[in-house]
Amino acid sequence: MISATPAVSGRGPDASAPIGAPRTRAVHRAVADARRGVPVVLAGQHPLIVAPAETVGAEGLHLIDRLAAGPASLLLAPARAAAVLRRPLAETAPAVALALARPLIDAATLRRVADPTLEQIMPSFALTSVPDQAEAALALGKLARLLPAMVVAPVRPGWASLPLGAGLLAVPAADLLAYPTNLAATLNRVAEVEIPLEDAPDARLIAFRALDQGIEHMAILVGAPAAKAAPLVRIHSECFTGDLLGSLRCDCGPQLKGAIRRMAEEGAGVVLYLAQEGRGIGLINKLRAYTLQDRGLDTVDANRALGWQADERNFHIAAAMLDAIGLKRIRLLTNNPEKMAGLAACGVDVAERVPHVFAPNGVNDAYLDTKARRFGHLLD
Structure with a gap:
């Protein structure tokens, strides 16, 4: 996990x-x-x-x-x-x-x-x-x-x-x-720009790059989160199929859009958009896992069949990004208790878990069931 x-x-x-x-x-x-x-x-x-x-x-x-x-x-x-x-x-x-x-x-x-x-x-x-x-x-x-x-x-x-x-x-x-x-310690802010969004006209985007010059991690800032005692924060791993293509196999797209909308309603918040596709296994391996899911495996067993852990992510990058934008205490928008524990272990003060549940769409029902049953996500 x-x-x-x-x-x-x-x-x-x-x-x-x-x-x-x-x-x-x-x-x-x-x-x-x-x-x-x-x-x-x-x-x-x-x-x-x-x-x-x-x-x-x-x-x-x-x-x-x-x-x-x-x-x-x-x-x-x-x-x-x-x-x-x-x-x-x-x-x-x-x-x-x-x-x-x-x-x-x-x-x-x-x-x-x-x-x-x-x-x-x-x-x-x-x-x-x-x-x-x-x-x-x-x-x-x-x-x-x-x-x-x-x-x-x-x-x-x-x-x-x-x-x-x-x-x-x-x-x-x-x-x-x-x-x-060690990679998290080399993270640098490399670009920052105002980028009005459909659901958050006052949004800004900050790009972070580590020493390896690999895929950039992004922070989407809505309003002025640093002015809040404990702003709303969403740690969102990139999902090409869900976020960009609108795939119905997962709930990633609705979670991303819903997080930005929720933060706009509150007046402030941050989405950390991390380059951790497929729970850290990368896009190609996620597509391979989809192939195995189509043959009957769930998302946990598909990752393991490929030789990966069920979840390969870590939160050092997320903690470094929060530190760079001056956030020490947050309210975490998540259904995953282990995400709270992971951030806390990196020194982030998580004041509260804020549920972020979306109804199944008829295609991702088994996926959401696996999240609850095998990953311990709180989806009630």
């Missing part, structure tokens, strides 16, 4: 320590390389060479095969591994490792194993030992908004001096684990 800390958390003091600009740049490049299918070396006591199963191609697999100091494996989240192996698995560990024979199987097969929405023609796999850096390897896939399924192998000593290793990046595993929390 929602947490004030990253869904993948560190396992030592380095995981929570601030990371400086050079190391942050290394994380940014590691994410970019992962999205392009280029292997990355995770530095640590037992270094690994890793690449996402979703994007790695023949060249990347060749590099892993040649630079590996031992057998390669495919890391999967336990829920996904259980489906691949067709048997239940304990979910106490962050990852399950499936042995890969050398030479490595082809990239197309790896993608089918990683993605449950594709045709499931599976080779046989045997379980093998999970490497020490498994958590960081899956974290890299998640930071890249890819399926958390990673090809990994112990890397040969002196790999960087070998011709095949030239140009490959090494990034500390602890930096990948610490990155989601």
